[in-house]
């Protein structure tokens with residue numbers, strides 16, 4: 001699975017977003033270390049705070065299927081009804097959820113607003129992190 005292939009799966013997942021309130025559709029594709037991929041999209045709700053981001057949808061789908069080890073996630077987002085992607089780095093809550101199951105070298109690809117994707121590590125996006133070991 002190449003980075004480009006994972007990003008294209010995120011674009012495909014974006015098509016399954018439910019975002020009638022924000023009008024901003026997001027898709028994610030999560031690559032597990034065993035090679036399996038889980039996709040997710042943002043799912044909004046009439047009670048606005050109950051909505052869920054695409055990244056956490058994908059991570060919770062994977063975790064609830066027993067996966068605990070992830071190596072890369074791709075995220076693609078932009079205005080609904082448009083093929084265009086915007087710059088869409090993961091929100092802070094999603095970064096923290098990634099941290100639960102991923103180490104500092106976990107790779108995050110996100111649409112860069114120019115038709116391609118940017119590449120970061122979790123350590124870059126979440127420095128001075130609080131993780132499971134912080135509780136011991």
Ligand code: THU
Pocket residue numbers: 019022024025026041042043044051052053054055088089090091094
């Ligand atoms: N959203 C995501 O799905 N992932 C992010 O990392 C940023 C924001 C969603 C949440 C909401 O449904 C919409 O984008 C607008 O904020």
